[in-house]
């Protein structure tokens with residue numbers, strides 16, 4: 001998905017550059033691109049629908065006053081919503097920083113049940129978690145394998161448990177998974193282990209016997225955490241597996257493995273939405289320390305294939321004098337005349353934000369490259385020229401541009417170091433803009449500048 005979504009969005013940002021604000025029409029166009037990109041990335045259809053609906057909601061209600069272009073504002077909204085979809089929200093609906101760690105709030109030993117298909121990475125993740133709990137949470141950890149169908153799986157757990165520095169409880173293929181679990185739990189209690197990690201058998205596909213077995217283990221062990229381990233590279237299969245496990249077990253969290261090999265990133269979106277539980281960790285390598293707390297914000301950036309979009313969005317909001325932007329919007333809404341002073345104010349706000357090209361620098365390279373540096377430079381030059389021309393006008397001229405006739409034009413042009421035709425052009429564009437402003441709530445600068453440049 002990385003390149004696809006970024007590609008689609010950058011094309012869109014470009015086509016929207018001439019547009020002054022977020023409208024029903026351009027949002028629709030953008031959402032079509034987002035929908036396509038997400039479907040291509042194997043995100044489940046209901047998840048895509050829900051996501052698109054939320055972006056639409058936010059976009060139509062968004063203040064674009066002062067932001068670069070509606071296109072970029074929309075990209076910011078998509079980024080934020082991606083993070084919100086994959087991450088955890090607090091009571092106020094804000095994205096929580098970082099991921100939720102393993103819940104150990106229970107009488108020790110805290111039992112953690114690992115569920116998932118064969119090959120998902122359960123055994124590897126069990127050892128990675130053991131290491132995490134030992135090093136970061138200072139816990140005494142025991143592991144046990146309930147995979148009585150594959151002796152090699154039991155041996156594998158023994159090996160990786162040793163690498164993690166945890167203890168391993170032996171089991172054999174002739175035992176019942178339930179008996180193994182009970183014996184391990186008893187051992188953990190008597191030897192004061194804080195945590196018991198239970199690796200389970202996975203089949204290649206969902207089957208009822210497997211589900212019945214893990215449900216029985218769950219009922220026996222009453223784990224404080226039931227983690228669904230899923231391979232991020234599985235695409236649509238990951239979605240079906242997630243559904244089946246969610247129906248069979250009261251899951252408490254997800255571990256998304258092999259994120260290092262996943263180029264499209266869609267699994268995280270689907271799995272979070274379908275299971276309804278937090279993605280707690282991400283597997284990022286085969287090695288025992290290849291486990292990270294899942295960071296939705298960062299993953300959203302990865303999914304978008306973007307540079308520092310967050311910094312860009314912050315920059316846009318920081319530079320804007322929200323007070324005067326709002327005053328301007330109110331004024332326009334109330335139908336008061338838009339004067340050259342208002343025009344100047346808008347130009348100054350653009351400048352305060354560091355100018356167009358400074359903002360362009362913060363855009364991800366894929367997008368910036370396509371936006372066209374020349375056009376940006378020309379727009380900035382025009383912006384400077386317009387500011388100069390308005391500065392050469394008297395207060396009265398700025399309020400009543402209709403009094404600016406030949407003599408005044410000449411004086412203004414001289415003062416600004418431009419030709420009379422530049423003054424004419426500015427006045428023409430100003431008039432057009434005033435008409436346009438009458439028809440809309442705010443913004444408009446960009447469209448106008450584009451016309452002036454062209």
Ligand code: GDP
Nearest residue numbers: 118119120121122123124257258283284285286
């Ligand atoms: P299980 O059958 O669910 O227990 O899966 P395993 O733990 O045996 O893992 C299956 C394969 O995936 C092994 O080759 C692991 O090394 C590999 N694997 C597990 N987690 C990750 C990960 O996060 N990144 C990568 N690249 N490989 C992983």
